[in-house]
Amino acid sequence: MLNETNSPTQVNQDEITPIPLTVGISARHVHLTREDVDTLFGAGHQLTVFKDLSQPGQFACEEMVTVVGPKGVIEKVRVLGPERPQSQVELSISDCFKLGIKAPLRDSGDLSGSSPITLVGPVGAVTLKEGAIIAARHIHMHTTDAEKYHLEDRDRIYVRAKGPRGIIFGDVLVRVSDNAKTEMHVDTDEGNAVGLRNGDTVYAYKIHGHISELVK
Amino acid sequence: MLNETNSPTQVNQDEITPIPLTVGISARHVHLTREDVDTLFGAGHQLTVFKDLSQPGQFACEEMVTVVGPKGVIEKVRVLGPERPQSQVELSISDCFKLGIKAPLRDSGDLSGSSPITLVGPVGAVTLKEGAIIAARHIHMHTTDAEKYHLEDRDRIYVRAKGPRGIIFGDVLVRVSDNAKTEMHVDTDEGNAVGLRNGDTVYAYKIHGHISELVK
Numbered sequence A, B: 001m002l003n004e005t006n007s008p009t010q011v012n013q014d015e016i017t018p019i020p021l022t023v024g025i026s027a028r029h030v031h032l033t034r035e036d037v038d039t040l041f042g043a044g045h046q047l048t049v050f051k052d053l054s055q056p057g058q059f060a061c062e063e064m065v066t067v068v069g070p071k072g073v074i075e076k077v078r079v080l081g082p083e084r085p086q087s088q089v090e091l092s093i094s095d096c097f098k099l100g101i102k103a104p105l106r107d108s109g110d111l112s113g114s115s116p117i118t119l120v121g122p123v124g125a126v127t128l129k130e131g132a133i134i135a136a137r138h139i140h141m142h143t144t145d146a147e148k149y150h151l152e153d154r155d156r157i158y159v160r161a162k163g164p165r166g167i168i169f170g171d172v173l174v175r176v177s178d179n180a181k182t183e184m185h186v187d188t189d190e191g192n193a194v195g196l197r198n199g200d201t202v203y204a205y206k207i208h209g210h211i212s213e214l215v216k
Helices: A034-041 A093-099 A143-149 A188-194 B034-041 B093-099 B143-149 B188-194
Strands: A009-011 A019-026 A029-031 A049-052 A059-068 A073-081 A088-090 A115-120 A125-135 A138-142 A156-161 A167-177 A183-187 A201-205 B009-011 B019-026 B029-031 B049-052 B059-068 B073-081 B088-090 B115-120 B125-135 B138-142 B156-161 B167-177 B183-187 B201-205
Touching: A019 A188, A029 A059, A034 A059, A034 A115, A034 A125, A059 A093, A073 A093, A093 A125, A093 A188, A093 B188, A125 A183, A138 A143, A143 A167, A167 A188, A183 A188, A188 B093, A188 B188, B019 B188, B029 B059, B034 B059, B034 B115, B034 B125, B059 B093, B073 B093, B093 B125, B093 B188, B125 B183, B138 B143, B143 B167, B167 B188, B183 B188
Parallel strands: A019 A183, A029 A073, A088 A125, A138 A167, B019 B183, B029 B073, B088 B125, B138 B167
Antiparallel strands: A009 B009, A019 A201, A029 A088, A049 A059, A059 A073, A059 A115, A115 A125, A138 A183, A156 A167, A156 A201, A167 B167, B019 B201, B029 B088, B049 B059, B059 B073, B059 B115, B115 B125, B138 B183, B156 B167, B156 B201
């Protein structure tokens, strides 16, 4: 099987030392502006904390909405707080098939030209001209951890999940912040493809390309 | 970033030469015994070809069933023909959450101790004592291709899907047969995690472990 006539590729030890990360699986959810909270839940309505999320200051709300697309509807989609400058609907590819939309793969907050979508609450409805995305998997990393692992904000690295459905995720975006809890976020399609559950451990590698690309 | 004090890992050229494969995405489906066809669709009922599948002799049927679990129901699940010696229900992890079952990850046909499940057809219902599985991703490979790529039946290799949600699937089972069309099969969770569509090309590599394991 081995081809002895070719010289071997070199992979550096630093690139194959695993960085353990806890996984959080993001189900579909909605972030809302102050104005859209008014429209959906009533003027002056305050979002109610259902439970705190792992990232500091973020929380799941008691409030839920119905997401409506041209070919389907998804009920009971959780609102996450606090309010944001622009409403954003984070969906999986499975959800997009059901709704009949083609939302783009984007980093959170990068909404220019993203899909239009309709939200319905107990008081009213709003049709966003843009705002529906498939959220790109990413790693939240506290500054202290980034220094420890010699990583910088917006680095892209590989992450390996072990097990019978073991997988290596390529090009995982690293977001470094003083206000982050170090954690990897994937969506439900990605979690279910691997059989991951919240709190599982995965391993990041600083290798910056597939090994096939290391051959020069 | 590089650690010059450690010696490099060696990766052989033969392990990083890509083998292109066409992808087929398997939606949830059911294989039935002659007896279960009788029970669900009526004594002596013959399965009707809806369309031929890529693997020779396999076909999707006009017939569909309702799959019932302890916590949920999935309607319009396609029956695949021809009939088999044991009925088998292939589901995604997403489906299992909806149905409220914990089906094991298995190769097709390996049903001992798999999950019980109820199927309902237009004439009757059957509760299988076992038969519900999450099908392990796999590569069907024609003998001629296996010889060309120096692969053997039951080899396990890595498969890379490129793109913005690029991924490397580990431990992909290779099934070699004179009656196979060379193709990789994944389920809908795996396809949606990557954004794959039927007919996309992925690349297999004969490397037998993650690069981190090549360090001796």
